[in-house]
Amino acid sequence: MNLIKKYNYIFFAIISLTVLLTSCSQDEVKVVTPAEEVTNLKLQKLQEFTRGDYTFYVYKKDTGNLVVGYNEVYIQLKNNKSGNYVENATLSWKPLMHMASMSHACPYSSIQKVSDTKTLYKGYFIFIMASDDTEYWEITYDYTSGNDTIVEVASRLTVNSATGRVRYKSFKGTDNVSYFLAMVEPAAPRVGTNDITAYLYKKVDMLTFNPVENYTVEIDPRMPDMDNHTSPNNVNLAYDAASGLYKGKLNLTMTGYWQVNLIVRNAGNAILKGDSITATTPASSIYFGIEF
Amino acid sequence: MKKTLLYIGFCIGSCALTYAQCSADSTKDLRLKEVVVNGKTGLDSIGESKPLSSLDEHLQKLSKVTMIKRGGYAWEPAVNNMATERISVTIDGMKIFCACTDKMDPVTSYVEILNLNNIHVGSGLAGNLHGTNSIGGGLDLKLQKAGFHSRKLSLTLNSAYETNGNYRVLGTGLTYSSPSFYMNSGAFYRKSNDYRAGNDERVDFSQFEKLNLFTNAGYKLSNHRALEGTIIYDVASNVGYPALTMDVKSAKGLITSLSYRQDSVSRVFSDWETKLYYNNIAHIMDDTKRPDVVMHMDMPGKSRTCGYYSTLNGKIGRHAFVVSQDTYYNQSLAEMTMYPKDVADKQMFMYTWPDVRTLNSGISFEDKYVLDLRNVLRVTSKLSFQRDGVESNSGYNTLQMYYPGMTHFQNRFLWNVNGKYTHYFKDVQLKAGAGYGTRAPSPTEAYGFYLFNSFDNYDYIGNPQLKNESSAEGNLCLALTKPRYSISLEGSYFYFSNYIIGKPDKSLSPMTLGASGVKVYGNLPHAKLFNVNLDTKVLFLRYFHWVNRAAFSLGEDNKQNALPLIAPFTYSSSVEYLRKKVFGAIEWQGAIKQYKYSPEYGEDETPAYSILNVSAGYDISFKHTVVNIKTGVENIFDRRYSTYADWNNIPRKGRNVFLSLTIHVL
Structure with a gap:
């Protein structure tokens, strides 16, 4: 019986050690820079464009273009005058497909702040068709902030047909x-x-x-x-x-x-x-x- | 392989005498049938009709042992009609576990007859002191050790040929012994092409090749203390399994041990052995040679075990006792990669044994109490703690789909107790025994994942929530021994509770292409198994022995349906002539029709069969050399037959003429 107990103790010891090691999270307060927020989420820059005093940075989780189907898109907004990233922006967007004879939108979300970050915002589009040389997707961004409000910042995006398996x-x-x-x-x-x-x-x-x-x-x-x-x-x-x-x-x-x-x-x-x-x-x- | 180095160069050593006494003791009491597989001198094997036959063929001849056959090689032993999960097979007390999920490599396939001195067959719960989870019985393969004797060097050369399958055997052994050091090494090689069943029907994919290298050595530290060590390296390659859908590319086993022995420990304790061991098995299946493979698969498996045991023998008054503590740790890992027909699709991968780990530690106790000259009582018991589970996270996630509540590891407590009373009255011996014990599920039963059983055509999924299986056993033996004849009638009855067996689950979808469905291991409320064996031996005309053996078994589940792989009535009768250097034998063996069979587990009614074998041998000795020649014909009438234990009814060998030559240079 002692032997059995001995083994139990060993297992408990191993288990508690594992728990200790894995639960010892770092409590130090560390300032995370806007650039680090981007790299922490492993985001890749899709495009950037400047309007007035502001630069829009658009990211997604992997490299390559947006595709037909679900796309998560991240945004950072930089005030070039102050050099700071806007932390409480009110942002909205609208997608529109410009075709030769008509135009249409697609399913998309509003823009939300990414939790646990200061400068990142995100939303999604579900593109329903790919773009080509003559037919293109355009996203129109609005930033509402008193006198700094800028509206209808339009940016063209390339949307490819999805590759791989059907999602x-x-x-x-x-x-x-x-x-x-x-x-x-x-x-x-x-x-x-x-x-x-x-x-x-x-x-x-x-x-x-x-x-x-x-x-x-x-x-x-x-x-x-x-x-x-x-x-x-x-x-x-x-x-x-x-x-x-x-x-x-x-x-x-x-x-x-x-x-x-x-x-x-x-x-x-x-x-x-x-x-x-x-x-x-x-x-x-x-x-x-x-x-x- | 690093571990090999650890053991290389060590030596060994044993108080062979004490050891022999001990095993002789327990053999008698346990009614273990001890069979000399390969003696140290040519004379030891004179009584064997086919000394260089495979270990499987030797095992098959033992009472209570049956062999389940999937091809020409690596048969699976069963004791009392219970196979791998319910028996323990140890090599000199070492735990070793097969690496193939499809039972292509029972551990008996990793040793060679030249490695062995004898095989202990233990029946029931008390079958093997070193056994774990062995409710059905046990086999302990005792290694051949030269032992500490006067200085002697001897060489053995073995060769054999069999016409059926163009089967070739070559082997050599070198033995050195001295009072303080011994060493015996050898190499053994077998190769066979496809064999032919009766009526000259070739059994495709029944070929095999096997090489076995071994060294045992011993070194005496002092008069009463010695070190002993063993290394066995066994590699089988290109092994065909005609009964299965796959063959084996290679099966490699490395078996190592180092032990310390001491005799005369104190007035109470006589001898004490502590052994450390490690073994490693790597098994790789192969379907590339098969025609019409629906889907190519890679299925490698490995099994590694390390452990130790420490056994102390002692005597107080009329009590002779053995106490043993043993611990082992096993890793069993097998995986499967499937290559889809559509090459654009990715390979499919799964763990079939998801890195199953088993730690088992137990203490066993055996006491032989001699009440008086006529009455002996023997009590054995073992308690062990087992922790088993799944190390692989991927494997754990897989099983969790089926068992959301399962944990990575679980603890089990196993125990058994067994008592046997022997009464001697003149030439009559009466033995009555009873016991109760439990076993834990095997890695396959607890954690196996989509293991295809080609016998019943079902995929099997393990069940980590299985209860321990338990067995209540009763046995009775009546033996009469006279100088000119002997009769022994022995019966055993096992009543299982929580009997572990696979049952179909219609909600699950099979994985194997063409499988009938999925079976999940579960606990049947109860099952029972009954075995009876009759052995007679008559000595007549001075040099003739007439040996008869009959066995009958019955196995039923809780609904009176037959359990699978239970032998029907089988018999053998042989007449042997043995006079000095001349040996001759004629043997008739067979089985009646298998009336009781299990369609649920893929069985059909196996017809009756009987075959006739003859053999003859002669020893020639001159100066320091003994030459032993054996020849014979098996299945003289070239009958096409298969037994209940032949997987998917593959036929056994047809007519086979063999010739073996053994040269001992002393």
Whole structure:
């Protein structure tokens, strides 16, 4: 019995040591510079432009252009006169696609301060088409601050077609409404349980895209390479009012290519789009792709 | 490999005499069938009809041992119809665990007959003093040690050939002993092509090749103290498994140990052995040679174990006792990478044994109480603590999908107690025993992930929330021994609670292409297993032995369905002639139809079979050399047959003519 106790002690010792080592966070107060705030979040600069006394810095999380689908965009605003970054800016933006004969917007969010930073702001766009030489996306920024207010700072952006697996899907529902579904998470999928989140918007008119509330996005992850092997205990995406996101749980039993088949149901539980997987229906008409 | 260096150059040493006494003692009491696999001199093996056959073939001949066969090589031993999970297989007391999730490499495949002196077969809970989780029994493979004797150097050369499969065997051993130092080293090589079943049907992918190198050495520190050490390096390559969908590219085992022995510790304590050991197994499967592979996969596995035991023997009055403390730590890790047909898709990777760690530490106790000349009582018990779990975070995240409440590691407490009473009355021996014990789930049962079983065509998923399996055992043996004949009838009954077995879970989707579904390991409320063995031996016409053996087993789950891999009625009868240097034998063996089988676990009704084998041998000795020649024909009538234990009914060898030649230079 002593021996058993001895081993228990050793394990407790190891466990408590691990807890100690991992929980010893650094309490020192350190001033984080605006540049460090950018590097801390591993942001890459997309563009910068100056209007009046202010310079807009636009960032995103990875290199390359914006793509069709969900894009998180970060902003810093610098007052060139004082040399300081604005810490409490009231910022807004509007996307617009300029086509030869018409123009339209896309789903997008308002701009929020990034928590735990002083100078960073962020929001997202769900671009619904790519730009080219003649058709381009333009973002118009407004900065409201008393006499310093500047409006309609327009900046063109290149939006490429998405490469890789499908993370965004637009479809016309059985209610004849156009819907736009964009996956946010998992950004870095792993074997095991992943959070899966997505935004769902519908088109009201060419310039108005509204979030859809209280629908359900059912998921059925499959591996086409493995005879449509699936994983257990997945949780369908349900609307989370606080974040505006649809949230669920996605289980992945191994690495490789997963096709996450989708069924979108409205608040009345009627199917708007998507198919159940059966022996004769190996894939739904709408799905996300995840590969890692 | 670093660890090898640690052990290289050490030496060994043993009070071989004391050791032999001890094992002889327990052998008798345990009714262990001790079989001399390879003797030190040619004369020891004269009674063996096929001395250079594989260890698997030797094991197969032992009472209570059956071999589950997936190909021509590396059969899986079972004792009392219980296989790997329920028995313990140790090498000279060392714990060693296989590295293949598909049981392609039972630990008996990492040793060679030339490594071994004998094999102890222990039945039931008291089967192996060094065993852990061994509720069914145990095999202890005792290593061949030259021992401390007068100065002597001897050389053994072995070679054999078998027509079936063009099977070649070459081996050599060098033995040196002196009063203070001994060393025996050797090399053994086997290679076989595909064998042929009866009716000249070739069994594709049944080839194998194996090389085994070993050294045992001992050094006497003083009269009563000695150091001993062992290194075995075994590598099997290009091993085919006709019953499975994959073969093996290589299976490498490194087995090392260093022990300290002391006899005459005090008036009470006679001898004391402490052994440190380390072994490392690396196993790599291969499907590249198979036609029509739906999906290419890499499936490497490894198993590393280090541990020690310390065993003290003593005697107080009529009590002879053994106390042993042992601890081991095992890492079992296996992974699978699958290459999709669509090369644009990424490779698929998963852990099938997610870096499973097991720490087990226990104390065992055995007491033999001689009440009087006619009555002996033996009590054994073991208590152990086990901590097991999943080290890999990825593997942990994987299993958590199925078991959200699971923890990385868990503690288990295991115990067993067993008593056996022996009564001697004239030539009659009566033994009655009873015991109760528990075992922890194996890494596969607790943490295995999508392990495909080609027998029932299901993927298996482990269950970390399994309860310990327990067994209540009763056994009875009646033996009559006369100078000219002997009869022994022995029965054992195991009543399991929380019996661990896989059950289909229809909600889960199989991973293996073509699999019927997924089974998850669970605890059945109870199951039972009954074995009965009859052995008779008659000596007639001075030089003839007529040996008969029959065995019958029955295994049922809680719904009276048959348990899988339970032997039907089997029998063998042989007549051996042994006179000085001449040996001859004729053996008839077979089994009746397997009436009770388990369709749920992929079994079908195996038909009856019987085969006939003959063999003959002769020893020639001149000066310092003994030459032992053996030859024989197995399955003379070239019957095409398979037994209940042949995975997916692959047929066993057809007619096979063998010739072996052993030269001892003393």
